[in-house]
Amino acid sequence: MHVMIIGAAGMIGRKLMAALARQGAIGGQAIGRLTGVDIVTPDMPDFSGGGEAIAADLSADGAAERLVASRPDLIFHLAAIVSGEAESDFEKGYRINMDGTRALFEAIRREGEKRAWCPKVVFTSSIAVFGEPLPEEIDDTFVLAPLTSYGTQKAIGELLLADYSRRGFLDGIGIRLPTITVRPGKPNLAASSFFSSILREPLSGKPAILPVDESLRHWFASPRAAVGFLLHAAELDTGTLGARRTLSMPGLSATVGEAIEALRRIAGDRAADLIRREPDEAVARIVASWPKKFAAHRATELGFRAETSFDEIIHAHIEDELDGNLPA
Template structure:
């Protein structure tokens, strides 16, 4: 989802760091759609980065800029241990190795933007988590992301590539239909009522978490692509800014946009399993390092809802 929006943004702006976007190679496990309105060359590939030779084939085109986005999400990486490690760890390592080996043939040092996650942090968590808080992931997904950060730093230090890792907040409002992710309700309770559909809220209004919109996520990726990484020193990964807010604040924003009838579409149905899981999630971060480097996120749920209405609903609420 973020990948598709990133491609649209790259096509719309037409340049990165003042260099024209002449060629796009889009690789995913299912063949991605080619973007509309792109004058340059585009290849779309359905492939598995962890398969032998795949990364080498993609890197052989010597792209100047590579975005490596999340692959197997948290729930699936937890349910399927082997698949999670194969895609999230081996896939990442294959990509890094392909870049290193390509650079042995002839000098090559692309910019690599790696999406990490706040899942690298685990209990016990302080109320506000600093950029240098230690990594004790509580999931295999978080472990795989933390390892990706370590590899990215070492490959960058050795001069094989110019890497930056960005730890994304939980993205709301996710477009599309409700999914099975435990965090899905954060999006569902806004997206569904905004379209006149009922949504289930499995936790209390007081639950606090860390958010940014899909629009902000695309902004992070583009800013990371253009950032001079010499400012990062040896710490190549950083926590992106976000909004620390409660479910209650989400609901108040919904009320302001769509009124009491929309709020009434939220059905409270406590789910002990989700309540327990969410209880261990981070609530707030100190992202001052990223902010000082120019990364920007929303500062209220009104902004997050507005981004959804503008980007997904054509700027108007359904009647």
């Protein structure tokens, strides 16, 4: 089968490509062709089958049509500009996140009009589709009421995915990812950056800044769990989904204090003590409005699995990013 990953240069995209190349099959079918797409040419993993890396902007005229002309059997659509940029650049956010997604779905519909074709499409949405006021625990029937342009664009993507699936133009499944922690790489300007850096930096012997109170609760899953969600979504029989094609993924509801305690258990006081408290009102105000917990019943019943403790999340990072090593 032919698998295409759009957004293959991103953190999750790279890990997903590597997992697909490593396992060489999905849902019991051998992967004969693997195509990575991103706004810049993505690095391709070692892959015994045919691999191709393509640079393309979905929102550019004709780009989506050219991509789907190869009629992949399975398309992962992970491409998006992030929350902060979608907020600071209104037009770019709508162009990439909304128009780009619609252009992909439209190109699939039109390609299918030429000759029958209904690819599986796995779309990554976000818990940013939800906004205050929020219940203690967000269940599977809670209103989509985003408080950012990014969340709005993702919610629109979910609605289009459901309608294009209902019409039989594509076979879609959307997954709302928790905040992914521990992200590898460097701290960035996202308000959520500290969730990863307070673990990642100390685990590498470096200091980190905590801008919020330790009592702050949020919703987490590891990059490893995120890749697991995507692979499971790709293999899932969507006949069991009904018309509601996007699912809130399971995750871990935990406080920042619990994350630090897990770090202390695993890497010792020396690591945990590298975290410096520097309260930042602006960051605290933003993250205070974010979801704290989900009752992700549908996804759990369908077999999606996330970590159940911060110890697991930290161990996944040590194994996947640090070759199993702690700082000396």
